[in-house]
Amino acid sequence: MPAWLFPLILALLPGGAPAAVPSQGAQTGALRGTVRIDAPLSVPQAAVPGAPLHVHGPEPYRQAVVYLDPAPPVSEPAAEARAVMRQRDAAFVPHLLAITVGTSVEFPNDDETYHNVFSLSKTRRFDLGRYAAGRSKAVRFDRPGIVRVFCDIHSQMNAFILVFDHRFHAVTDAEGRYRIDRVPPGSYRVTAWYEGVAHQTQPVTIANGGPTELNFALR
């Protein structure tokens, strides 16, 4: 098993001991910061004769997932949630999703061509078959773990879905910023993870009230 998977799997699997267990009714804080990614960028592109030449355009921004590792137990009931991962211009949009167990992800096809979304990940195996523009199929994720998503027709199409058994996670935005709200005060370890290429874990103490700043630099 790749070494980079261990911290994420430990975080995703239930049963991790929390660093701090807040009492019911305690105030919460927030965790925010930025993730700078200097790890190598892999530009998804078909490596087959006949494919278009490399098109010089804006470099796609890189997203990371930031999560508490392990997360504090909370008594909030799990809510039915929905997320969307589109198939657009022969790419998955967004390329990275972080969801909570019980979430259903819609996979609408926005392209004029067929796509065939599938995953052979142990966390969730599925194959949605080929469906045309305007149609969508959904998959519910009931186990925590990493799900690699691919298109059977376009080999360059790939995406990540990270399924957590808690809500203390966030995906960075275009500027690399993230924010995790309603974190019970206490001491935690926080991990920033980038597509299995790089990860970093740091300790942090969340105070009542205002946000706590924590920045990452992934190489």
Place this chain on the structure above:
Amino acid sequence: MRLSTVRPACLAGLVLLLLSPAPPARAQILPDRPVAWFGGRVVIGGNVSVAAASTEDHTYFNSGTYTEDTMRLIAAALTSSIALHSRIGIEADLRVAGEPDGSHWYFRPRTLALKVQPLSTPKFHVQAGLLQTAFGTASNRAYGRENLLIGRPLIYQYATAIRGDAFPRHVPDLLHNRGLGAVAYYVVGDFFTYGDGDGSNYGYSGLPLADTSGWNAGVRVAAGGDGLNAAATVTEGSLSNPRSRGSSGGWQASGRVETRRVTGLVLGASAAHGRYLDRDLDVIVASAIDNQDPRETAFGLDAEYSRDYWLVRAEALYSRRTVPILRQPLLADVLGVSGLDVEGRYRLAPGWYLAARLGSLLFGPASDEAGSTSWDANAFRVEAGTGWSVTRGLLLKATYQYNRRDIAGPLHSAHRVAVEALAWF
């Protein structure tokens, strides 16, 4: 490059390159997607496959080009696109293959060409160098991963009794080789039978209807838009006898038009015309009493439809050749052959599919004063099997294949079971 001139060291080199560490997936044996360097300007994909059959191909149904047994083969392929400029690049598709016992190894590019995009749209581009003809579908498919089964379609693999480096003196010569395409022998030509140093001798096999395993030298122009794509090539080397086979000479033009206006449906039509005999035969061909300018003409139709968990493909090809005749009796006909392959796949579960393929080759008549018979033995094949993706980049296949040709004797039919492991990225 010919048989056995490159030994397994080539495979080792290519495999090492395939297994080299890749930034996006450094902890895996093979990366799980095409590897990109320099901001995507260099993109590499590849595959390694090992196929083993229950029996050797004593009946020559799967022994196609270069005596390659497609169901008992180790192969590695590397595809690469290198963007030198926003509109200029290099494309390569390199292949090493050979038999598990270490024999018949070769290294050969299928494509190694400069690609230029003269207009702002990527829908129009020109390639020059070593490339495939524009004919049919197989030249655009990745070997292995896009092959639903282990055997190959008959029209792209089955060796007919016509060779590129030799030809019959007269009709009896031709008919003597009915059903013996993989080991067809003619007195005229056959300059290149040689040994590989271990005492064995072998030469060229007969030509398949279309050969996409080698390269041709020439230019390809492709354009597309609004669901309609077209490509044309002018190459030295022909559809059935690529330039990489030897001195296959003369120019051949080929073209293909396809429409994708209905989602999931691809319809294509192809044509090719040109010389197919090796240039080394020119002097002899010039002394023929008939057909001093032998030509090959081929027409093809193909269709693919997919929906949900189904994929169905069909490809038909009609080929006709004229053959120089040195002695009486003259051959009264052009040598025509019709080929059809139909295949389908159904995905039963994530990573698991069933597939089947039917193929047939029907040969036209070869007539002389003594009568008429088909110039080669009609051939029929059915293959069915399953594929299971252990991971996204590791596919295991198992198939059963039945072949039959319309001749009596030990070469009449054959059953084979084969398994294949294919790792790709």
